[in-house]
Amino acid sequence: xxxxxxxxxxxxxxxxxxxxxxxxxxxxxxxxxxxxxxxxxxxxxxxxxxxxxxxxxxxxxxxxxxxxxxxxxxxxxxxxxxxxxxxxxxxxxxxxxxxxxxxxxxxxxxxxxxxxxxxxxxxxxxxxxxxxxxxxxxxxxxxxxxxxxxxxxxxxxxxxxxxxxxxxxxxxxxxxxxxxxxxxxxxxxxxxxxxxxxxxxxxxxxxxxxxxxxxxxxxxxxxxxxxxxxxxxxxxxxxxxxxxxxxxxxxxxxxxxxxxxxxxxxxxxxxxxxxxxxxxxxxxxxxxxxxxxxxxxxxxxxxxxxxxxxxxxxxxxxxxxxxxxxxxxxxxxxxxxxxxxxxxxxxxxx
Ligand code: HEM
Numbered sequence: 001x002x003x004x005x006x007x008x009x010x011x012x013x014x015x016x017x018x019x020x021x022x023x024x025x026x027x028x029x030x031x032x033x034x035x036x037x038x039x040x041x042x043x044x045x046x047x048x049x050x051x052x053x054x055x056x057x058x059x060x061x062x063x064x065x066x067x068x069x070x071x072x073x074x075x076x077x078x079x080x081x082x083x084x085x086x087x088x089x090x091x092x093x094x095x096x097x098x099x100x101x102x103x104x105x106x107x108x109x110x111x112x113x114x115x116x117x118x119x120x121x122x123x124x125x126x127x128x129x130x131x132x133x134x135x136x137x138x139x140x141x142x143x144x145x146x147x148x149x150x151x152x153x154x155x156x157x158x159x160x161x162x163x164x165x166x167x168x169x170x171x172x173x174x175x176x177x178x179x180x181x182x183x184x185x186x187x188x189x190x191x192x193x194x195x196x197x198x199x200x201x202x203x204x205x206x207x208x209x210x211x212x213x214x215x216x217x218x219x220x221x222x223x224x225x226x227x228x229x230x231x232x233x234x235x236x237x238x239x240x241x242x243x244x245x246x247x248x249x250x251x252x253x254x255x256x257x258x259x260x261x262x263x264x265x266x267x268x269x270x271x272x273x274x275x276x277x278x279x280x281x282x283x284x285x286x287x288x289x290x291x292x293x294x295x296x297x298x299x300x301x302x303x304x305x306x307x308x309x310x311x312x313x314x315x316x317x318x319x320x321x322x323x324x325x326x327x328x329x330x331x332x333x334x335x336x337x338x339x340x341x342x343x344x345x346x347x348x349x350x
Contacts (some may be wrong), residue, residue, distance in 0.1 A: 073267050086272040090279070095159060099281035100128040105287040109129040109294045112223075117299045122228060122319045129311035130328060138310055140202045148249075150188055152286050154181035161277065186260050200246050206233040207242040212323065233324040241292045248285040252278060 057078050066076045072078065133141070144246065147237040157165065158181055165174045213236035221228045221237050224334075229235070234242070258266055297304050302316040317325040 045289075048080065070280055073265055075269075080268045080272075082269050087140040089276060094276070094283075095163075095281045098279070099160065101283055101287050103289070105290050109117070109290060109299075113294070113298065116223070118298055119223065121301055121313075121315050123315050125302070125313040128314045128316045130314050130317050131310055132312045132317070132323070133310045137202055140195070140198045140306055141307055144192075144199045145194045147188055148289070149301065151185060151192055152282070152289075154185040155282055157181045158185065158296075189253070189256045189260055192249065193257075196253060202250045203242060207239045209239065210242065213239065228319045228322075230323060231321050232325040232327075233321060235321070237295070243287065244285060244288050246280050248288075251281045252285070255281070 020036065066074050066078060072220070090203060157176060161174055161181070162180055165177060169177060210232055212230055214231065216236040219226055219229045221235060255278040258274040259278065262271065296307065300320070302313055303308055303320075306312045307314075314325070317328075
């Protein structure tokens with residue numbers, strides 16, 4: 001091979017090696033910081049005062065409590081990280097699942113009504129009335145109902161109004177409505193606790209588990225066929241509703257008071273948790289109340305009168321609450337609480 005040819009090959013080789021070395025360098029060099037960063041956590045991080053300040057404010061990866069002259073719980077925390085978790089839960093879970101729960105319960109009730117219709121009396125009304133609720137019992141019941149629905153409706157508007165009412169009232173109209181609902185909800189919230197205590201004291205003695213309640217439950221209260229099932233003054237279904245209303249109402253009242261009286265020293269995290277619990281329990285109690293309202297009105301023939309007039313037909317009492325009917329007959333000797341027409345009770349006179 002001639003010298004000229006050999007030197008050309010050497011030159012080509014040099015160029016090829018140089019290009020190869022350059023390629024390796026361009027690929028490997030940028031990886032070196034990553035290799036080093038494995039040992040040194042801070043390597044590769046570029047200090048950015050803006051980002052650092054925002055991270056401090058949000059406390060994303062450490063707890064930074066600032067200083068302030070304000071004297072209150074969490075006063076030094078500018079932004080509560082938990083607030084974002086709370087907001088996410090409210091919008092992504094509470095709102096859709098709550099709506100689904102209420103929708104499912106209402107659909108089941110509607111379907112049941114369409115398929116089975118109301119539960120009718122087994123025998124013809126006798127025309128003889130028996131006192132079921134005193135004026136005091138009915139007053140306590142309807143007082144609780146009024147406060148409950150005032151709070152339920154204003155609460156539902158605060159939770160769902162944005163989606164339902166803005167298209168109807170517009171943003172301004174909804175703003176006024178929501179603000180009025182919030183004031184009413186906060187103002188009447190504590191009254192619900194008063195109603196709840198009265199409801200508890202008035203009805204608790206007849207809502208304790210008694211023999212026969214389990215059988216009533218196993219037979220589905222006769223709603224699924226098989227005729228009426230024996231029961232005392234309140235059947236097992238009513239007792240379950242009573243305890244759901246009392247325990248649920250208590251949770252709603254306590255969490256509500258934590259939210260309304262924000263000056264009692266509770267942290268923002270406690271308030272966030274209270275709000276979550278308040279929302280879940282409210283939606284559950286409201287959904288269960290649909291069942292109670294159905295059974296107290298269209299679901300069971302002749303029931304609503306017990307809470308409006310205070311009296312029920314003897315035939316109703318015998319078929320739905322036979323043990324209670326027998327007790328009343330025995331205790332009253334069948335005379336002083338049984339009358340021919342509603343409103344004509346002459347207690348102790350006959
Ligand atoms: C519009 C709504 C409501 C209607 C139409 C309604 C109707 C009735 C009726 C007709 C009864 C008598 C049932 C019977 O004679 O056995 C009753 C009982 C009762 N209701 Fe309501 N109710 C409503 C809402 C509520 C609410 C919101 C609560 C509680 C938060 C409640 C608590 C009770 C209690 C405790 C009883 C006595 C039965 C028991 O202790 O289990 N009601 N209701």
